[in-house]
Amino acid sequence: MDFKLRGKSVIVTAGSKGLGKATALEFAKEGAHVLISSRNEEELEKTKADIKELSGNENVEYAVCDMTNAGQIKELVKKAVEWNGTVDVLINNAGGPPAGKFDDFSDGDWQAAFELNLLSFIRTVREVLPAMREQKSGRIVNIASSSIKESLDNLILSNTYRAGIVGWSKSLARELAPENILINTVGPGRIATDRVAALDAKHADIQGITSEEVRKQAEQSIPIGRYGEPEEFARTLVFLASGANTYLTGQSLVVDGGLVKAL
Numbered sequence: 166m167d168f169k170l171r172g173k174s175v176i177v178t179a180g181s182k183g184l185g186k187a188t189a190l191e192f193a194k195e196g197a198h199v200l201i202s203s204r205n206e207e208e209l210e211k212t213k214a215d216i217k218e219l220s221g222n223e224n225v226e227y228a229v230c231d232m233t234n235a236g237q238i239k240e241l242v243k244k245a246v247e248w249n250g251t252v253d254v255l256i257n258n259a260g261g262p263p264a265g266k267f268d269d270f271s272d273g274d275w276q277a278a279f280e281l282n283l284l285s286f287i288r289t290v291r292e293v294l295p296a297m298r299e300q301k302s303g304r305i306v307n308i309a310s311s312s313i314k315e316s317l318d319n320l321i322l323s324n325t326y327r328a329g330i331v332g333w334s335k336s337l338a339r340e341l342a343p344e345n346i347l348i349n350t351v352g353p354g355r356i357a358t359d360r361v362a363a364l365d366a367k368h369a370d371i372q373g374i375t376s377e378e379v380r381k382q383a384e385q386s387i388p389i390g391r392y393g394e395p396e397e398f399a400r401t402l403v404f405l406a407s408g409a410n411t412y413l414t415g416q417s418l419v420v421d422g423g424l425v426k427a428l
Contacts, residue, residue: 169408171196174249187395193220262322338415347414354421388423
C-alpha cells in the first residue's frame with residue numbers, strides 16, 4: 166500500500182521518546198519530512214540522530230517546545246511551515262498526567278493536567294489549520310489512552326481529559342470534513358514504554374510486589390498475551406495520517422491487543 170507520505174510535512178509533538186519517537190520513526194521510514202518536539206533539547210538531538218540512522222531519511226528536524234506554552238506551540242508550527250511550506254500531518258502527543266485518585270489532587274493539579282493533555286492539543290490544531298485549509302487537505306491524529314474506551318483505576322486525571330479529547334475531536338471532525346481535513350484519536354493499551362513501566366512500578370509499590378509481577382499479571386489480561394511494541398502502535402497512526410486514509414474521520418480507537426472489553 167502506498168501511504169503517499171514521501172515529502173509530506175509531519176509534526177510529532179512529544180516526539181523525543183516513547184510513542185512519539187516510534188511514530189516519528191515510522192513516518193521517516195515512509196519518506197516524510199518529520200519535525201519532532203519536546204522540552205529537552207539534549208533528548209531531541211539524540212532522537213533526531215537515531216531516526217536519521219534508523220530510517221535513512223535526512224529530513225528530520227526538531228524544535229524545543231513545552232506543550233503548555235502557547236507561544237512555543239506557535240513557534241513550532243511556524244518552523245514546520247518555514248521548513249516545508251505547509252503542514253500536512255499533525256500527531257498530537259503529550260506526556261501523561263500523574264497517577265492518583267480524586268483526593269490526591271488540588272485545583273492546581275487539575276489545571277496543569279488540563280493545559281497539558283487537552284488545551285495543548287486544541288492550541289496545536291488551531292495553529293496548523295490555516296496551512297491545511299489553504300491546501301484543502303490535512304490529517305490530524307491525537308494520541309490519548311485506552312481510557313477513551315474504559316476508565317483506568319488510579320488515573321482520574323487521564324480518564325477525565327482523554328475523554329475530553331474524544332468529544333472535542335468528534336465535533337471538530339464534523340466541522341473539518343468538508344475541507345478534507347480528517348481527525349481521529351488513538352489510545353494505546355499496554356505498550357512497552359517508559360510511561361507504562363513507571364505506572365507498573367507505582368502499582369507494584371501499592372501491592373507490595375515487583376514490577377515484573379505486575380507486568381505478568383497485566384499480560385494475563387491481554388488476549389494477545391504480551392505488551393505491545395511502540396512500532397506496532399505507530400503503524401496505526403501512519404495509516405490514519407496518510408493519503409491512504411480518505412474516509413475515516415471522527416473515530417476513536419485503541420491499539421491494545423484486545424485488552425479493553427468495552428464495545
